[in-house]
């Protein structure tokens with residue numbers, strides 16, 4: 001099942017999302033949420049954060065070479081000093097694009113859908129997507145950081 005995506009100015013998008021308890025991860029309901037969010041992301045984007053489907057919890061899905069990757073309670077533990085600028089958009093801010101400067105390389109710590117703690121090193125587009133999605137969990141949107149914002153792009 002794909003899920004409806006909320007858009008600005010919905011206040012959920014500006015809330016700090018809640019941490020997910022380890023005991024909740026293995027529930028059928030949570031596993032289904034991961035599958036539904038993965039399907040929703042694959043349809044339209046390369047990343048999705050739970051607040052975008054109206055759930056204020058710390059879960060993101062990112063497009064990975066091995067398929068949609070669920071990152072629970074993700075934390076960025078390292079951001080490279082070296083940054084690069086690229087154009088971003090967001091499913092919650094339709095028809096809008098802007099240039100955002102992000103770290104080129106990051107390290108992230110997260111819990112996977114089996115409840116295991118994982119350390120991930122990412123660069124380029126994957127690093128960018130993780131930074132964009134983790135921002136969502138803190139109520140931060142790309143338009144807060146973007147330059148040359150273009151609206152009403154069809």
Ligand code: ZN
Nearest residue numbers: 089090091092
């Ligand atoms: Zn977004």
